[in-house]
Amino acid sequence: MVKIGLIGYGYWGPNLVRNFLLQDECRVLQIADNKPEKLALVQKIHPTIAVTSSFDDLVNNTELDAILISTPVFTHFDLAQKALSAGKHVLLEKPMASSSREAEELHELALKKNLVLMVDHTFLYTGAVQKMKELISGKFIGKPLYFDSTRINLGLFQQDINVLWDLAPHDLSIMLHLIHEKPFSVNATGISHTGNQVENIAYMTVNFNSGFIAHFDCSWSSPVKVRSTLIGGDKKMIYYNDLEPTEKIKIYDTGFDHKTDEDKTRILVDYRVGDIYIPKLSNHEALAGVATDFIRAVTQKTTPIADSRLGCEVVKILEASQESIKQKGREVKILN
Amino acid sequence: MVKIGLIGYGYWGPNLVRNFLLQDECRVLQIADNKPEKLALVQKIHPTIAVTSSFDDLVNNTELDAILISTPVFTHFDLAQKALSAGKHVLLEKPMASSSREAEELHELALKKNLVLMVDHTFLYTGAVQKMKELISGKFIGKPLYFDSTRINLGLFQQDINVLWDLAPHDLSIMLHLIHEKPFSVNATGISHTGNQVENIAYMTVNFNSGFIAHFDCSWSSPVKVRSTLIGGDKKMIYYNDLEPTEKIKIYDTGFDHKTDEDKTRILVDYRVGDIYIPKLSNHEALAGVATDFIRAVTQKTTPIADSRLGCEVVKILEASQESIKQKGREVKILN
Amino acid sequence: MVKIGLIGYGYWGPNLVRNFLLQDECRVLQIADNKPEKLALVQKIHPTIAVTSSFDDLVNNTELDAILISTPVFTHFDLAQKALSAGKHVLLEKPMASSSREAEELHELALKKNLVLMVDHTFLYTGAVQKMKELISGKFIGKPLYFDSTRINLGLFQQDINVLWDLAPHDLSIMLHLIHEKPFSVNATGISHTGNQVENIAYMTVNFNSGFIAHFDCSWSSPVKVRSTLIGGDKKMIYYNDLEPTEKIKIYDTGFDHKTDEDKTRILVDYRVGDIYIPKLSNHEALAGVATDFIRAVTQKTTPIADSRLGCEVVKILEASQESIKQKGREVKILN
């Protein structure tokens, strides 16, 4: 029985509680938040869970095995470092930290202490991403050629992280999970309409040595909500529309081959356009998968899908994007 | 009565013929194409129109007042130069030419000879763009903040122009028509999956001094057809989806204001999300508008909406995008 | 503080508990279900709520003021009668009962005992229906002409009620709430693909004396989920698509007038097609509105929107539809 504490009962925290409550092998014992009205809400709905306004109470609570951290990014490093140092397993909201240095440090600390450090990249646990993983690993789409993602909506303007740091972690984690090649460099452009140098609209191209290309369009300022990704292979192509209630994945039996004509002067491209296939997806709640994977990692010493290695990779790309925006779109290499 | 010849009876030529035939003040007298089967088709459907395989026949036909040029981009400069030199008014397919030097030269030649030189940026004549022009000119959306366009589909791979040259002219002409500020510089990235350095997927950010930003996502390799543009203002936002049969324009009564809080440390953004309004659009065929505007320019010496000045601006941005791709995404200034 | 018991912790029960728990003026004290695993689930998530397998425990629990009944239709009459007889206020799932006689009897009993008897016609509490009520009451759409509803999906085949009894209560309650005229008669057709005379697909026309017409298409056997209603007026028309996440209501500024031409031989119809308008809707959870309305009715003696009078009207139309199907589609009058 894994005994759990949570810090941060804001937007996402209640979802974590609801899902961990339904896990067989765990109990949620304590919740910390600095807003009294949030703690009152916990007491009304879950009268048996203890509440506190002090994060240290969780760290010092020797009954707890693990702490879920659902707070703003800039707090992640301190909170996670304390929790790990106190010997607690940690589930951290995404993105993992504000810099690759911090992310790496947390990763090393967890390794040293032999504790689970998992990042809540929830999308990796959806039926849609699981199906795409299966298709791409099985070479079903052939050689991957591109990944083109759009995640735009009216979004809360953040104070300290720009729209890429806020939204792109979803898509970057999906891309890193699906595509085995390591990205090489980043170009990014964007704009801040509030004059505080925190971009509310930004675009990022991630370059790979093989000729694979990835692009990310992120905005807090779109009146239309879009969450879609195209993944093209030379044999098949996938359209992933997360806003569809059930038909999230469409697989197009479409591809193209090219050859040079006899006198070597022209490239001839052969298209193939065929049927479309919409696979049935598992419709479990993704966050339930996160909870299960975390509990299993804690109790059985398995490596979770969304481990801190992947969390670090996401942060490195974000860091490179920020540098590229600063350098007016120039190509910036991703740290190794 | 304006007497018209056409060169190029391929994909777009028949549409030009059909629309000019329905104009009151013009007659289509002669069509040139280098494929005999195309000429046979003309003879079957329009037995009274003369056909020829030689473009020079059109240029030398003293009966003709104007020539419509609907051929690949790399032929535009030579054909248009000949036609203008022979004293013919010219309607040229988009993009106007393969380089800004050629485009400017044609523009100057037409000015000198006092002839109409119009570029077939058909989209400017749609009910949707006309309505957006009216809304944006009337300050209805407030201060324009961004333009974000996606135009992707399975497309014929061109040999000599990349996907931006092929598809972005539509969106660039719309942007230049709607937004009065002159763009300043371009960043572009892309990839060629055929190894011939002709990008089949490319992304372009167009930067403006005022803080307005425009982005263009173009692909010949998407299994899904998308033709949509978001135009955000600080008062209202427009979603333009050209694939909708009638409800192409959605206006969101959505905007945001920002202020700095008292102690100057935080930017506070106020959202407003309100109703949505879908205006009724004129549903005339856009190409009929092109034909009318061209005939009027010839007969009444008016300036067409899609004049060669706008055609040159489009080409300059495309040229800068190509240079940026070559320089791995670096910012490239647009020629004045 | 209204003290509440619930019977039936199946599909809908947990939603009732969640919403009543969040109400200020009430507490959920006890839950009954005949499946032990459902009671175990209550104990895991809500360890402070008492559980029982016997409905009589609720009826005999003198601490309880009100009972929520979320069980199959055929049990409604007995359970509600017992609860009302024991002096408890009752919230009953829809449809209210299996026959108009039973529905009326419950209605009379509640009146006599001066207790609240409310039917959980949840849709009446959605932002979409509230907005349509406002528009139609305000004569915004002009004279109502038709109501055309489709509610189809893959649905659990019920044993004792057909698809109209299962699905049409939603749409009938909306229609009765929005349109003030009393319906006159019903035609219905349908088919049972399982051979047990319980129709899994059925169609119902509800006739009105004024020339208003309503139609309902219900199916448990559609692979596509549709939940939409068109409401036409002579001035404007409404399209209500409940599957849209936010843009559920579209108002078309479309209408038609007719007149007879001079020689009285032809009816001339004038169309007007104008803009479309999508109002912003309140996005509260409808079931929270149900809970609030019920608690208010209990504590302040107000009449809830979904009162037992409306519940009875719904059952009468369903009863007439069943008789019409039996009579091969013939018109059957609705009981007064």
Add this chain to the structure above:
Amino acid sequence: MVKIGLIGYGYWGPNLVRNFLLQDECRVLQIADNKPEKLALVQKIHPTIAVTSSFDDLVNNTELDAILISTPVFTHFDLAQKALSAGKHVLLEKPMASSSREAEELHELALKKNLVLMVDHTFLYTGAVQKMKELISGKFIGKPLYFDSTRINLGLFQQDINVLWDLAPHDLSIMLHLIHEKPFSVNATGISHTGNQVENIAYMTVNFNSGFIAHFDCSWSSPVKVRSTLIGGDKKMIYYNDLEPTEKIKIYDTGFDHKTDEDKTRILVDYRVGDIYIPKLSNHEALAGVATDFIRAVTQKTTPIADSRLGCEVVKILEASQESIKQKGREVKILN
């Protein structure tokens, strides 16, 4: 070389001309219309086609082999009778005639004179219907269970035929083409909002002896355009949405089986919900298929798909629907 005349150059006539012009083995020689501006239009676009305001000129033109009749329904019988009597093959717009008696008489006359009489049920020649025909004939969907069609839009109110006569011929021809069982009876309801007893909204259930059921929802008064049909089988189900540009057919690997449980008291229904498959469709223009089928029937004595036998069946169902509306929705048998 089949020589063709056309009567009626209104909405549909120009499409017929355009498609027959492109056929190899035919020529369009003459067009009749009673509106001078329509004839002027012909002369502008097709200066080599003769025009006349008199239909008799076509009948008496001994050069003509066949006549295309694209005029209002009430004129069909007279015009087709004259044309057939004069020895011309005939292509008739749908519905074939105003009554089953007239339809049968034309059918008999063509048989007797050994002439082609074809009805322009264009939809039978679409890639979508061809694909469904292939799937249903091949037992791919199993035993057909239902056909549920919606065809609504703002439509021109007709003076002499109601909305079922105007719109349902499309869906009835598709149903008769796809489903081999003969329909047995009809129930229909509807309303006339103009007071001239010509229904502008109507609903029709078509009953079959086997337990298959078909339903048709037709309206001239919907602000939303819908053209969709669900066809359910016990193995698979088809959703046909004619408004989708390319993905018109979706095949759901969904079905259900039922059995009675051991003690014979309950029907148990087993659902199966699987993948979805969207076949690539031929995207030829349907009307080109009509033209080819007609020319082939004339030159090679083949039976066209949309023969006059099918045309008669459509009219019989429409006639029964009208009688059912008159009898307030009662079941009316279809003539044999």
